[in-house]
Amino acid sequence: MKKLLTRHETYVFLAIVVFSIIITSINPSFFTIENLFDLLKSYSLMGTFAIGMLFVLISGGIDISFTATATITGYVVAVLLLKYGEGLNILSVFLIAGGIGILLGLFNAVIIYFFKIPSIITTIATLNIYYGILTVVSKGKWLYGFPTWFGDFNNIRVFTLYTADGNPYGLSIITVIWFALILIGWFILRYTILGRSIYAMGGNPASAQRAGFNLLGLNLFVYSFMGLMAGIGSVIQALLVQTVAPNSLVGKEMDVIAAVVLGGASLTGGTGTMLGTILGVTLIAIMGNGLTLMHVSSLWYKVIIGFVILVSVGVSAYRSKRSTRKHIITEVN
Amino acid sequence: MAEPFLALRKVSKHYAGVTALDKVDFDIQKGEIHCLAGENGSGKSTIIKIISETVKADPGSVIEIKGHAVHGNKAIDAINKGIQVIYQDPSLFPNLTVAENIALGGFVASHRKLINWKELRRGAEKAMARIDVRLPLDAIVREISIADQQLVAICRALTRDVELLIMDEPTASLTKKEVDSLLAVVTDMKSKGIATMFVSHKLNEILQIADRVSVIRDGKMVGTYPGSELNDEKLTILMTGKKVEYQRFVAGKNGNNPILECQWLSRRGEYKDINFKLFPGEILGITGLLGSGRTELALSLFGISQPDTGEILFNGKPVNIRSIQDAMRLGIAYVPEDRLTQGLVNNQSVGKNIIVTTLDSLVNRFKLLDQGKVTDSIQRWIKDLTIKIPSVESPVQTLSGGNQQRVVLAKWIATQPRVLILDGPTIGIDVAAKFDIHKIIRELAEKGIAIILISEEIPEVYNNCNRVLVMHKGCILGEYDTRQATQEDIQNHVNGAY
Numbered sequence: 001m002k003k004l005l006t007r008h009e010t011y012v013f014l015a016i017v018v019f020s021i022i023i024t025s026i027n028p029s030f031f032t033i034e035n036l037f038d039l040l041k042s043y044s045l046m047g048t049f050a051i052g053m054l055f056v057l058i059s060g061g062i063d064i065s066f067t068a069t070a071t072i073t074g075y076v077v078a079v080l081l082l083k084y085g086e087g088l089n090i091l092s093v094f095l096i097a098g099g100i101g102i103l104l105g106l107f108n109a110v111i112i113y114f115f116k117i118p119s120i121i122t123t124i125a126t127l128n129i130y131y132g133i134l135t136v137v138s139k140g141k142w143l144y145g146f147p148t149w150f151g152d153f154n155n156i157r158v159f160t161l162y163t164a165d166g167n168p169y170g171l172s173i174i175t176v177i178w179f180a181l182i183l184i185g186w187f188i189l190r191y192t193i194l195g196r197s198i199y200a201m202g203g204n205p206a207s208a209q210r211a212g213f214n215l216l217g218l219n220l221f222v223y224s225f226m227g228l229m230a231g232i233g234s235v236i237q238a239l240l241v242q243t244v245a246p247n248s249l250v251g252k253e254m255d256v257i258a259a260v261v262l263g264g265a266s267l268t269g270g271t272g273t274m275l276g277t278i279l280g281v282t283l284i285a286i287m288g289n290g291l292t293l294m295h296v297s298s299l300w301y302k303v304i305i306g307f308v309i310l311v312s313v314g315v316s317a318y319r320s321k322r323s324t325r326k327h328i329i330t331e332v333n
Numbered sequence: 334m335a336e337p338f339l340a341l342r343k344v345s346k347h348y349a350g351v352t353a354l355d356k357v358d359f360d361i362q363k364g365e366i367h368c369l370a371g372e373n374g375s376g377k378s379t380i381i382k383i384i385s386e387t388v389k390a391d392p393g394s395v396i397e398i399k400g401h402a403v404h405g406n407k408a409i410d411a412i413n414k415g416i417q418v419i420y421q422d423p424s425l426f427p428n429l430t431v432a433e434n435i436a437l438g439g440f441v442a443s444h445r446k447l448i449n450w451k452e453l454r455r456g457a458e459k460a461m462a463r464i465d466v467r468l469p470l471d472a473i474v475r476e477i478s479i480a481d482q483q484l485v486a487i488c489r490a491l492t493r494d495v496e497l498l499i500m501d502e503p504t505a506s507l508t509k510k511e512v513d514s515l516l517a518v519v520t521d522m523k524s525k526g527i528a529t530m531f532v533s534h535k536l537n538e539i540l541q542i543a544d545r546v547s548v549i550r551d552g553k554m555v556g557t558y559p560g561s562e563l564n565d566e567k568l569t570i571l572m573t574g575k576k577v578e579y580q581r582f583v584a585g586k587n588g589n590n591p592i593l594e595c596q597w598l599s600r601r602g603e604y605k606d607i608n609f610k611l612f613p614g615e616i617l618g619i620t621g622l623l624g625s626g627r628t629e630l631a632l633s634l635f636g637i638s639q640p641d642t643g644e645i646l647f648n649g650k651p652v653n654i655r656s657i658q659d660a661m662r663l664g665i666a667y668v669p670e671d672r673l674t675q676g677l678v679n680n681q682s683v684g685k686n687i688i689v690t691t692l693d694s695l696v697n698r699f700k701l702l703d704q705g706k707v708t709d710s711i712q713r714w715i716k717d718l719t720i721k722i723p724s725v726e727s728p729v730q731t732l733s734g735g736n737q738q739r740v741v742l743a744k745w746i747a748t749q750p751r752v753l754i755l756d757g758p759t760i761g762i763d764v765a766a767k768f769d770i771h772k773i774i775r776e777l778a779e780k781g782i783a784i785i786l787i788s789e790e791i792p793e794v795y796n797n798c799n800r801v802l803v804m805h806k807g808c809i810l811g812e813y814d815t816r817q818a819t820q821e822d823i824q825n826h827v828n829g830a831y
Contacts, residue, residue, distance in 0.1 A: 203428035211438045270428030
């Protein structure tokens with residue numbers, strides 16, 4: 001019990017419970033299975049990006065460019081779908097998007113590692129390069145009218161229930177993809193030397209080097225993994241809205257970073273968990289959804305998210321300050 | 334004598350024409366505790382680098398491990414031969430647990446892909462059992478004490494087959510009690526056949542358990558002596574090459590009115606019922622271990638924290654010191670314990686660091702900085718305190734510890750303080766530079782400045798102060814007049830408190 005109280009995740013979970021109660025008391029349709037499945041599907045996109053971001057933050061870096069990466073991979077996939085639509089299948093679409101994402105991520109890693117440029121600067125630059133090139137090439141044109149199989153895949157449900165008035169709903173295949181990615185990410189972080197090495201590098205890069213860790217390899221992995229998540233995310237986005245617009249993702253970086261930080265990952269590296277990240281995404285999701293259900297103007301959304309992040313980061317900073325203080329005092333006695 | 338584990342014969346090293354080591358002979362026996370003593374810049378760290386094979390010695394040098402010549406030039410080669418170095422900063426992962434810090438390196442080195450948490454914990458437990466230490470396996474390393482972090486680093490070394498453990502300045506940041514338990518661990522390792530090489534310039538504690546002590550000066554080996562034949566004083570002479578006269582300080586009496594007086598000063602959890610008077614021209618020592626309240630008291634006198642109850646009198650009048658600005662206005666200056674993080678702007682030049690406290694007095698009539706006054710002021714302090722620097726533009730982080738401390742002193746003396754509080758002014762400074770700092774402090778006292786010297790090194794307060802207060806758990810346990818008490822009296826009182 002005591003251990004539970006020292007964990008950041010516990011507090012995020014409590015916040016989720018409190019918000020859920022408030023929203024439900026105002027609009028009971030929030031706390032329904034139908035709304036839950038709906039939320040799980042529409043926030044799979046942010047959730048997928050968040051997995052990649054978690055890895056980057058733990059390693060002690062940050063990646064701002066992933067939305068531009070996702071825009072490129074999404075656009076390439078959309079062009080291919082329109083041209084060779086019937087010749088492709090869902091697996092090849094994911095592979096193409098993921099592959100391009102990995103390449104763009106590797107480019108980030110190489111610049112960060114070899115030129116020793118802080119990751120935030122590097123990825124702001126590459127965000128602009130990737131997004132700029134795409135805008136020039138695409139001329140900002142929206143793409144839609146994808147093959148029917150692509151639209152059908154979006155409607156696959158692992159199981160289906162019906163509402164009282166006969167509308168179907170259920171667990172979407174897209175949510176299942178997100179859950180699978182969570183499991184893979186969790187396994188890497190928890191049970192592989194690679195995952196623990198990422199934590200170690202984020203905690204103290206100099207020690208990691210002395211202990212014989214391959215820092216180049218770790219950087220290449222982390223940023224290409226982020227690129228992979230960006231690629232997969234772009235396909236999820238295309239599936240969800242059946243349209244690819246060059247300007248639909250860029251600008252949403254901060255929401256994803258906020259969700260992961262809300263879940264307990266530190267911007268200075270070395271800390272963060274998959275569970276926390278899921279909770280962070282959940283909290284952002286129910287607040288966005290809840291505000292709509294409570295008929296609050298969506299313009300307030302950003303203000304409220306901002307406050308929640310301030311409170312969350314403030315509380316954890318205060319708690320770590322108190323724990324170091326307590327630690328000093330026990331050492332004295 | 335049996336064949337040594339490690340032998341260096343005529344080892345030299347030149348860096349771009351500068352001689353770092355000159356034909357050094359040195360050996361370490363199996364299971365021996367060997368100290369390598371020398372001032373900063375004497376070549377100690379070059380020896381560590383050569384033994385740990387991170388740099389290559391000049392041609393003609395011979396290095397033998399168990400009688401076999403070695404030519405490796407990668408750190409991993411030395412590790413595979415059973416040599417491990419624990420650096421001053423123990424190179425741990427602060428965000429990971431004790432168990433992971435101890436055992437993760439071994440997993441990486443063996444090219445494993447997956448973690449078996451049970452096996453990892455067992456490995457960590459085994460390493461701890463070898464030296465009979467018990468640390469909580471799941472504690473996050475950031476949250477355990479520096480001393481325990483060092484034990485974690487030792488345990489990590491023990492997960493590999495180690496025959497020689499090199500420790501670079503291991504006692505620099507430890508309290509007396511922690512040093513004692515570190516020495517117990519080292520003695521225990523000795524009984525298991527593991528040799529330890531201490532590299533340090535602060536050796537008084539280590540001398541008790543060292544089998545032999547080698548002294549290096551200016552890149553040359555001065556000699557190797559049995560630990561039992563040396564004491565602090567002899568060692569200092571060997572290390573510096575000169576006999577330093579250690580004269581005791583005698584305060585000149587400058588009036589009978591205290592400049593600063595504390596009456597029943599208390600702050601919850603930090604210090605309690607503090608009463609003392611400070612007279613102009615005297616050096617008042619405050620000693621006590623880390624956490625005794627010595628630094629906390631100083632912080633309150635300098636306005637960084639406020640006492641809960643009690644009164645501070647300045648020149649006989651009650652004052653309320655609510656901020657650093659208040660303290661500076663009264664003429665109180667404070668040189669902090671950790672000069673690197675609290676006392677200096679590291680990447681700025683020496684000159685800018687010196688004048689930062691007195692900017693207000695260096696302006697012309699347009700309230701802009703007067704470059705002439707600035708240069709004069711900087712030159713004056715560099716000369717007065719004999720700060721050795723290539724140029725006033727050099728960033729302070731490039732200076733030696735002794736010179737950095739002089740910059741901090743200059744910065745505060747420039748404010749013309751009436752009370753100067755020095756917290757651990759010679760921590761991490763080598764012996765020769767230490768004497769110079771002490772000389773400066775005494776000269777300041779002779780000019781009538783009242784000085785509070787806080788230090789956990791009893792010889793330092795005993796030799797430089799006319800009165801010494803012993804603090805423990807936030808209270809003043811006793812006051813000693815250094816003309817009457819002996820150093821042992823004070824030492825026993827401090828130790829007796831535990």
